[in-house]
Amino acid sequence: MATKPSLPRFAVLQLSGCAGCEVSLLNATEWVEKYKLVYMPLVVSTHSVPENTEILLVSGGVRNDEDAWNLRRAAKIVDRVVAVGTCAISGGVSNLGDRDDVRQMFLAQSNRHHLPHLLPKSHPIDAFVDVDLYLPGCPPTPELFMASLTGPEDYNASTIVCQECGRKKLKDMRPKHLLGFQQGEVLPDICLINQGYLCVGSSTRGGCRAICTRPGHPCVGCRGPSDAYIEKESQVWFDRVQKVFENMTDIPPEEINQALHSPQLSLFLFQFTDYMGGDRRPRSKEKVL
């Protein structure tokens, strides 16, 4: 116990999100002995990030003015800021992609006078503060959480989800149409694209150990683009997905294109919604775990 006072101190700032990232962090038990958690409203009763905090993990997007204030205040006093999860990185599900019509209706009906005011969009945190490391995932796995704390350089991840999935790609199984996200029986061991599912694991960042595709759910791209695409515009990434489907299936390209760009997909292809409008620059790959 003699070493205890020198444990590195970390804090978790929870902005507007679902707390799934926090739950994932609680599933990683290893940090308990190696780090001192000084602030995380979900599990610790302190009301602001204390001085002398080294690492600040930020989960959730900036949805209201209080989120923005808390974020700016906390980022100032820490050594390192880590953006955790899709909401903190791109605004997440509640950023709504390019669905401005829904956004207008929501704002008109939802604001309350005496409460923190909702901003027009759910913003990624790097719209307000500098970020040292991005930890994508919805949510990131406990293993990834540990890597973000202990040192991402040692984390052994594959380039893309496909490499961690292990399903076989077949040459002679070419679907003619998309099946949608969840329909019919999923065959074990065979690539989901061969089965007609819109799976984007072929260009999505590895490191999650393919926790969705292995049990049979198509990858929805929650970890964002792999290093090959992350510094490029979202269109390059979309083209790449399109190409994979052209090579592996007989599904008409318009069908894929339409599915990738449909409004509801902006809820899934989380990371790309903020690139589409061109108002944000892609993050550099060195900063993404």
Place this chain on the structure above:
Amino acid sequence: MTTLRFPLSRIEGHARVEMEVQDGKVVSAQFQAIEMRGFHYFVQGTPAEQMPVIVPRICGVCSTAHHVASVKALEDLFEVKPPPLACEIRELLLLGQLIQNQATSLFIFTMPDRVGASSIFHMDETEANPEQQLSLAQRALKIRQIGTKLITLAGGQFIHPIKAVIGGVTSGIKREPAQEMLEEIKTVFPIVCTLFDEYWAMSLAMKERIGTWGDDQPAFYIASTRRSLPRFNSQDIRVMGPNGTERASFPPHLFRTYLDYTETEYSYAAQSSYQGGILRANSLARINLANSMGTPIADAYMDELSSTFGKPAHPILLFDLCRGIELVYAFERVIEMLDKDLDYEDTAVPYTPKDGEGYGLVEAPRGPLIHHYTVKDGLIENAEFIIPTTHNMLAIERALKVAGDRYVSPEGINLELEKAVGRVVRAFDPCIACATQ
């Protein structure tokens, strides 16, 4: 008039309490949910069949309940009935969620209150024996982890599950992984009982110190679990009156006939009530509405509770003890279920999508959860999420007022009030991410 504002922690989501005090008396107590994301709006126009994968993102703590409620709403809409095995696997999923949630609420949210610590991870600062306290946090996380592992086993993904589908589930559970899980659960179960015993003893000591179990008046209780062997993959909602008689039993599509909904200017969450009466949902409601848990050790704890506090029991700190009883029940029940064959038939039946209206009900750890969808041209036209925490909103405010009256007097404000506010809110274990979506 003075306004006291209390920030809250060790609860799910962002909320605060505001009390107005005048002449040494508490005039009002408001429980304010201060965040909102807007799921109700942005699912409009979504293909209905994608809902089961989108809605878990409403809340990372309650994701499983949303996942299953969503699938059930669409099954109601498409008029399809899942096979019995699929229902069992969904029950396992919901039990996994119950374990994870009740363990978190008991050991991570409320245990620190019992010893005056700010967090279970800091309990070594207040207790004499750091070695033992460190193991307390480790044991608590180990118990939670069983819930997560069970969700992964039955649901495919560890936080936002994916395996429940319209018409059933994507697969059964093979003998080998079921057996592995069973062995692990059996080794952790004794830790659950010991830790709960410690928790019960700490609760008794806290009661001695503060002099109350939470002296609030009786209320109506609402739950959708059965009278014995509570099923969380539930069918009907029941309401019990303050004196213990059952007042109503209704399927989810009739909820507006029985429950009133109001919105307030001071919170992003709604409030519900039963014919003008204050409702309570969550663990205490389920235990009050049950004759037995149907498993031996949980029943022994339940008997101890009933013989000490009567039935129905009303003091609010009993919510916490009831969570422990349910945690024990969930372990016992999962052990029974995993011992049986869970891979004996097809796990899904085909369906034909169509337009219309559907309701899906499950008993989430925090109470009955309803998803209500209207579908037109295959897209969601409107979606309503009837969140268990809204059933507790008025009850929380009344209990806060009682706590305020206890600690505020013309002579001054007792500093214990801040702690009492935390204890009251945590007893109800509200989920703000869900309540506001």
